[in-house]
Amino acid sequence: MKISRKQRLGGLGSIVYFTIVLATGWILYALAILHNKDENLMLFLPFVILSSLSFSIITFAGYFNVQGIFSELAKENKVFMCFTIAHFIAAVAITSLYIVKNFGKNIINRCRVFSNSRSLSEKYIVIGCSRKTELFLKNFKNETMTVILQSNETEKETELINRGYAVVSVKEIKKDEKDTCSEFYESLKRSLEKAGAMRCNGKVKIVSIEEKNEINLSVGKIMADYVKEQKSKTSEINLDVYIMYDFLERTEHFYFIENTAGKIRFFNTYEIMARKLLWEKPITKLIPQDWINTQKARLKRGNEGGKDKYKISSIFIGFGGTNKAILKTSIVNNQLLDVDYNALVISKDAKEQEKIFRNSAIGLFDETDESGKITKHGAEIKQYSDHNGYLNGPDEKNIIVFKEADALSIELYDLVIQEISNECDYATFVIALGNDKLSVETALELRQKLYETDLLLGKTGDPKVRIFVKISAKTIYNDGKILNGGDMANKINCNIETFGADEEVLTKEYLIDEKLDVLAKNINGKYNGSAESEAAWCKLKQFKRESNRYAAMAIKVKLNLLGFDLKNDVKEDRECKELFDKNYGTNAAFNLRKKRKELEDAIKNKDKNLLTLITNEVIDLVEREENGIEFSDNARNNLAKLEHQRWNAFHLANDWTKLPIEKIGMDKRQDEVAKQHACITNFDGLINLREIQKNKKMDTSNNVDKYTETKSLLEVDTIRYDFDTMDFLLDRTDENSDEKYTGILTGSGYHICFANLT
Numbered sequence: 001m002k003i004s005r006k007q008r009l010g011g012l013g014s015i016v017y018f019t020i021v022l023a024t025g026w027i028l029y030a031l032a033i034l035h036n037k038d039e040n041l042m043l044f045l046p047f048v049i050l051s052s053l054s055f056s057i058i059t060f061a062g063y064f065n066v067q068g069i070f071s072e073l074a075k076e077n078k079v080f081m082c083f084t085i086a087h088f089i090a091a092v093a094i095t096s097l098y099i100v101k102n103f104g105k106n107i108i109n110r111c112r113v114f115s116n117s118r119s120l121s122e123k124y125i126v127i128g129c130s131r132k133t134e135l136f137l138k139n140f141k142n143e144t145m146t147v148i149l150q151s152n153e154t155e156k157e158t159e160l161i162n163r164g165y166a167v168v169s170v171k172e173i174k175k176d177e178k179d180t181c182s183e184f185y186e187s188l189k190r191s192l193e194k195a196g197a198m199r200c201n202g203k204v205k206i207v208s209i210e211e212k213n214e215i216n217l218s219v220g221k222i223m224a225d226y227v228k229e230q231k232s233k234t235s236e237i238n239l240d241v242y243i244m245y246d247f248l249e250r251t252e253h254f255y256f257i258e259n260t261a262g263k264i265r266f267f268n269t270y271e272i273m274a275r276k277l278l279w280e281k282p283i284t285k286l287i288p289q290d291w292i293n294t295q296k297a298r299l300k301r302g303n304e305g306g307k308d309k310y311k312i313s314s315i316f317i318g319f320g321g322t323n324k325a326i327l328k329t330s331i332v333n334n335q336l337l338d339v340d341y342n343a344l345v346i347s348k349d350a351k352e353q354e355k356i357f358r359n360s361a362i363g364l365f366d367e368t369d370e371s372g373k374i375t376k377h378g379a380e381i382k383q384y385s386d387h388n389g390y391l392n393g394p395d396e397k398n399i400i401v402f403k404e405a406d407a408l409s410i411e412l413y414d415l416v417i418q419e420i421s422n423e424c425d426y427a428t429f430v431i432a433l434g435n436d437k438l439s440v441e442t443a444l445e446l447r448q449k450l451y452e453t454d455l456l457l458g459k460t461g462d463p464k465v466r467i468f469v470k471i472s473a474k475t476i477y478n479d480g481k482i483l484n485g486g487d488m489a490n491k492i493n494c495n496i497e498t499f500g501a502d503e504e505v506l507t508k509e510y511l512i513d514e515k516l517d518v519l520a521k522n523i524n525g526k527y528n529g530s531a532e533s534e535a536a537w538c539k540l541k542q543f544k545r546e547s548n549r550y551a552a553m554a555i556k557v558k559l560n561l562l563g564f565d566l567k568n569d570v571k572e573d574r575e576c577k578e579l580f581d582k583n584y585g586t587n588a589a590f591n592l593r594k595k596r597k598e599l600e601d602a603i604k605n606k607d608k609n610l611l612t613l614i615t616n617e618v619i620d621l622v623e624r625e626e627n628g629i630e631f632s633d634n635a636r637n638n639l640a641k642l643e644h645q646r647w648n649a650f651h652l653a654n655d656w657t658k659l660p661i662e663k664i665g666m667d668k669r670q671d672e673v674a675k676q677h678a679c680i681t682n683f684d685g686l687i688n689l690r691e692i693q694k695n696k697k698m699d700t701s702n703n704v705d706k707y708t709e710t711k712s713l714l715e716v717d718t719i720r721y722d723f724d725t726m727d728f729l730l731d732r733t734d735e736n737s738d739e740k741y742t743g744i745l746t747g748s749g750y751h752i753c754f755a756n757l758t
Contacts, residue, residue: 021060024090032072033048033052035072059092060091112165113194120201122203123202124144125195126208127216132211139508145165146167147166148169148170149167151172154169168195171191188215200238205240207511213245217245224260227239235535242266242267243267244267245267269506272505273325275549278553279516283330286426291306296638297562297638299338307425309338310425311342312334312339313428314341315429317430319345319349323432327357329550331364331400333550333554335642335645337396337638340396344401344403344419346405351402362381366378379652379680389662391681391688396645407442416449428468429467432469439469439471447492469498472500480495484496515568518747519748522742522747527721546650559755561642565753568748568750577752584726590732595615596621596714614706614710621723622640622683631683644682644719648681659677659680663678666697690719729743729744
């Protein structure tokens, strides 16, 4: 609106200026004609009027009648001469300004585009004209920036040029073209070339934030083709391409980005928003802190002053893009050991939304009979008559229920009250109805209803409910004084918190330089045994990157369970690190890893003392009780179990299912195309998997001895991966050698600090 008003005011000022100059010239020429008493003109008064008007008009073209009509009167009257000169200057000035405005700026813009495209410094190319694009551009001040717009966005083009941006417009495609799709693709490609997308002398970063997904995908396809054309030079290209999408659940459908060395990346603003919310507000920061046994890194049990079974609910009101992303993220990030994940989704079209969500995450939904007994596990898509076709499923269940109700209706509040009254120990609400006013009003009314029914506080007086409201922009609706001010709100003791304003996530930090990715890269590098975490990261597909991002998010939850937190605004604290080592059991971890290394060396050298080193603990790095069978109930083991539980949930939420036992091979644990994985099981199942794979390796060996058996066990063991992140969280130096272990937190800017989770 402001832009339109400025344009109207600017246009009106130009018209007034032109009218005054024209009228002044008209009068001056009329006076000169009347003074000269030209017989041809004086015959008829309209001739004088029209002649003086025509002379005034051609002055704007730079015509100055020095020796003609003006000369006589100008000689006699110096004031008239001054007015004549001033009129000529004013007329030429307005013509010059018009030329510069309509043609000169285009010339200047072309120079900017040419200069930016050949710049040797870092440059950005942004595609789009939406509100999201505008918010993203606010992150930049002095960067070399070129914006690509569509041909029908002329007003925006003029505005951006006036603000100093270099702008490239995609050539308009006529409707009568035979193949408009192909023509547009080629036109977009030429625009990218013109903007310097294929000139990677300096670092080039392309961000496509168009409202139309097909344009964003076209940008990705064009740049993917360019990267592939470079062949052996692919990894050396100074190029990063970020493509926005919001229409597919699974980005592995984008096959065209394969073999692009990680240069093409996709982002979904809903997913970024969800990760941001749950990174800042994981479940371990919401539940009462006295529920947590920090010595065991789990919730307290009945004999420890806790409960044998906790029910923690996540309740989603509305199910658009925001809550879909938050539901999937919370399924993964809010897992707790020995606790089922419970979610209630309330939406006016819940039945349709449930069908869609079930299709994208079938493994989360089990089939049950009338008594509640599971008749078919969702993750087991193939039925076996003997029920032994798969390894055991995860112990914890994911219970997700969809219910229909309109916003602000009696049905909605009845569903909520029923859910919280049904032995629920804690509930988190996420309200995202697509309308800020409606979402806020629903939150206020919900809080009031829960207060009236005494459901805001638990039996011990601890807060039982947290309410989060999605807002699209920071306005009066997210004013804390409005949502939580006043004596009544203080008595209710349940603050409503807002999140998700577009300006919070459409930033350089979250779209390009997300700090979480540093942790994710380090985790992936540790998993692959690669010191070059960046190189290993570039080889990953989108799904694997997401998997590592969620593994990075889980670090906070694990630290919270130990009584610590992760911060990026504190300095390293030696006392804190030492206490972490003690609580976590770092010494035990590295003693086991040291013995495992000795065992690997012994196998390699066929050392006769091998038999003395072989124990279950050394093979799988799990700490066991004295009987050598049961897992120890300690922090390190429990966090490893939680990590595998989280890993299971991530795969199930992303439509993976179990791999049938019959498909397990000596070197095969997954079918990536079918999206099936044998590791979707519990810790006992991982041990069974190891035995199955070991036996298949042994069957192919001509020399079956203890060396071969132990070597096979080490090669197929997967339990150790669940310990890696926390075992290697901090930098370590082997006391018996000069070997340095690079920690997961290295280079991320994050440090462990003592928790303040209230």
